[in-house]
Amino acid sequence: MLSVVVFLPVVVALALAALPATSRPRRYTVPWVATGLVQLALVAVMWRQLPAGGYGFVEQVAWIPSAGISYHLGVDGLSLPLVAMTVVVFTAAAVWSLREDRRPKSYVLLFLALQTVSVGVFVALDLILFFLFFDLSIVFMYFVIAGWGHGARARSAALTFFLYTFLGSLALLLGFILIYLAATPHTFDIPALAAQNPLAAGGPVAGAALLAIGVGLAVKTPLVPFHTWLPPAHTEAPAAGSAVLAGVLLKMGTYGFVRIAMPLLPASWRQFAGVVVVLGVVSVIYGAMVALAQTDLKRMIAYTSVNHMGYVLLGVGAAGLVAGSDAQARQLATTGAVTQMVSHGLITGALFLLAGALHDRGRTYDMSAYGGLAARTPRFAGLFAVAAFASLGLPGFSGFIAEFQIFTGALGAAPVATAIAVVGILVTAGLFLLALSRMLLGELRFPDAPGTPRPFPDLRARELGAVVPLLLLATLIGVVPRFLLDLIEPAARVVNELVSR
Amino acid sequence: MVMMTEDPTTLVPELALLGGAVLAVLVGAWTPRRRQGRVRVLALLAVGVGVVATVVAATRPPSTTFDTYVLDTTTHAVRAIVLVAVALILWWSRDAVAAHPRESEFTALVLLGGLGAVLMAGACDLLLLFAAFLLASVPLYALTGWAKSGATTEAALKYYLSGAFAGVTMLAGTTLLYGAGGTTGYEALPGGLATGAAGPAAVGLVAVLAGLAFKAGAVPAHFWVPDVTDGTPPAVAAVLTTIPKVGALAAMWRLLLAVPDQIVPWPLLVAVLAALSMTLGNLAAFAQTSVLRLLAYSTVSQVGYVLMIIAVGARAPQALPALLFYLAAYTLTNVAAFAVVAAHPARTIEEFRGLGRRRPLLASALVVSLLGLVGTPPTAVFVGKLTAFAAAFDGGMAWLAVLAAINTVASLFYYLRWIAPLFRDEPSGSADGIRESRTARHGAVTAALLSLVLGIAAGLVLPVFVAS
Secondary structure, eight states: OHHHHHHHHHHHHHHHHTSOTTSOTHHHHHHHHHHHHHHHHHHHHHHHHOOSSSOEEEEEEEEEGGGTEEEEEEEOTTHHHHHHHHHHHHHHHHHHGGGOOSSHHHHHHHHHHHHHHHHHHHHBOBHHHHHHHHHHHHHHHHHHHHHHOSSTTHHHHHHHHHHHHHHHHHHHHHHHHHHHHHSSSOOOBHHHHHHHOTTTTOHHHHHHHHHHHHHHHHHHTTOTTSOTTHHHHHHHSOHHHHHHIIIIIHHHHHHHIIIIIHHHSHHHHHHHHHHHHHHHHHHHHHHHHHHHTOOBHHHHHHHHHHHHHHHHHHHHHHHHOOTTSOHHHHHHHHHHHHHHHHHHHHHHHHHHHHHHHHHHHHSOOBGGGOBOHHHHOHHHHHHHHHHHHHHTTOTTSHHHHHHHHHHHHHHTTOHHHHHHHHHHHHHHHHHHHHHHHHHHSSSOBOOOOTTOOOOOOOOOHHHHHHHHHHHHHHHHHHHOTHHHHHHHHHHHHHHHHHHHO | OOEEEOOGGGGHHHHHHHHHHHHHHHHHHTSOGGGTHHHHHHHHHHHHHHHHHHHHHHTSOOEEETTTEEESHHHHHHHHHHHHHHHHHHHHTHHHHTTOTTHHHHHHHHHHHHHHHHHHHHBOBHHHHHHHHHHHHHHHHHHHTTTOSHHHHHHHHHHHHHHHHHHHHHHHHHHHHHHHHSOSBTTTHHHHHHHSOHHHHHHHHHHHHHHHHHHHTOTTSOTHHHHHHHHSOHHHHHHHHHHHHHHHHHHHHHHHHHSOTTTSOHHHHHHHHHHHHHHHHHHHHHTOOBHHHHHHHHHHHHHHHHHHHHHTTTTOTTHHHHHHHHHHHHHHHHHHHHHHHHHSOOOBGGGGTTHHHHOHHHHHHHHHHHHHHHTOTTSHHHHHHHHHHHHHHHTTOHHHHHHHHHHHHHHHHHHHHHHHHHTSOOOTTOSTTOOOOHHHHHHHHHHHHHHHHHHHTHHHHGGGGSOO
């Protein structure tokens, strides 16, 4: 069943590949939306049937037994919410792209392939399988940015993105090999390695493995100072690409911390948890401050991603500070971190799609070019305000649930760091309010192409269909979070037990 | 204990290559130019016989034949790799060589070059190794000049001169090793070297390695690679950068394992060569605008990764499967990349603009093979690199593995420089009247697919390469 969920998009892509390239865009985009909906239905079934403990829907087939590699899939409370979020974001991107008219065939095929590898990363239970999906996500994303980017700099932004994240993925691979060699018998199987705990004693090898894996994941997350690829990649990518990049691909980094770094290298994680917390707080503050200084809407949202991923790191770092906190606080921090991943995927996906809507109408992301849009485009203004408030962590939205848990969980273990991180929320609140007042209020103004006074229409049905469900889900999690937390909490407890052993 | 035989039937794959070459010359001489296609069919049949014989032979226990030739996993694997590469190249080069005045010579020379490469891999005697070296060199000198244009003549001369120099060095090294060890056979060599003088042994080993490094295109004997690759037709370049490499690297492996590293500290030497090859090959590839020169330097850097495996050969038990798998993966991927170049008249990166639109399948084959050379999963070279890195870590050369990882990232840069224009819009009006090769296009797609299949089926292939 899991294999079906993972590979359904690729199968659909292969079928669509048979269609002639000159077909109408709908021929491709409608099946893409349908694929997402089928996947969603399957994920909903899995959500209901997930066993209380351990992994569900496990599939394991020997792949390269002599190298300890197997095709091993499974979901638990950590991965299933992320799988669900991934499918939702992709489906929103599909609805958004319904009328994509620039080479629609390759566009849809690429996104379908990306959809498969993105779901694959979250359900892989073998390090090499994880790496395979992780790496292919970079390859496909490169083509999305290079092929459908806005500006003349799209290709160089795509290249920067590729080189940077590929370098990170190789560091990741080196770390995986170190863990593999430490285990007897040698294996890349994540549950087997977690049970065996080959590097329980810590030491230089475990430290090196954590450093390599940490760097690899930090590039993807991205953490300061490895974030420099993110703003250009986001600015140049098409709207759906940005939404997927921020909503899904960034989570691969943070998910790697919870799925791989914490359970497989517990001793080193405890040893260096302080460093993780500091990195997280630096990302929170730095991301917020730089976002505050942006005039380009997309760059601003991109930097808030750095800020939001910083909270996740604060949470998982605090979970490693075993000495200073009790089990309940650490579980709260881990649960908050996973919730934040889901929440950020939904909210940032919506924000980037809205930014794309703005670009479609005004051909620029420069915030100073817009003003008073609330009067002209009330639907856009309303949704953008909702997304902005959700993103800054207003109670009633998913971001609040996540950040509240992280802060509560981390406060006992790292009071100073947590206190500093809370300042980040204030800055993000400030910058979003500033953006709202600049763009939505005041005198009406929007860019006008010379000689062609064009209307500035409000959001269309297709755009609403993509953005509204994302924000509805974010609100749902914010108001009745139990359905999500009930899934995450047992898995978070397991991770914390693995870390503290 | 290894069995000794003097049974000629154990050499069917080699004899098939030889017979195919002889038949190609004879039949070619008596066939009208328009019907020369039958020569290729004969050659492919001979290769087919060789493959079947290899598969049959691989089921037998390892043995030595005629005292100087080992039949073990390494030999069988190299036989299979070389035979498949020969078959692929003969097939996809059809459009390029058909109706050429020297069509049958092309076939014969490729077969003889393949025979030399296989013999190098199987030789367990320095004298046979040198004979095989010559057999892998002389036909390829002729093959380099096969197209008989200005550039190929220059390339042939360059290749011949550096080859002659390498050959003399290798022969001198053989003499020194014989003097130090009192024998040319690998089996008795460790005992002989233990009592002989260490200095001459070291110099001799280095000299023999120099000859093999020339065949493999490794630093410091790599200067011929870019000029020869750029000066010859892609089909010839594919042969020169693939087939002798496989034989030479396997020969290096066999020779070095026969020399105890207490007497000559060769692991460090090979590790340094590996580091230099991958780094210099990459650095030189950065600035290239000609795709053939880019591929040439990429082959130099790929040799570096293989040398990394050889450097830990004596210490890491999984080095042998890693080596053979890497060779197989590299061969398929490299043949695919050259086939793409052969399929399309473009020779500079800029001329590949818009290929993705015009020939999506060919462009995909190129993307698969270039990302394969980088080592992106799930292509075969990824598994090769993975096993190579693991072997290097296990063999205590973590620094080399880290350097290899850094080089892998660096290599991305120039491979991507080639990939990027594929999906850009082509300049208008350039698509008319382009002469493309259909067989090369099919060959490129087939080889790229095979490299993917090998990567996914690595679980089935790797155990086969474990020493029996």
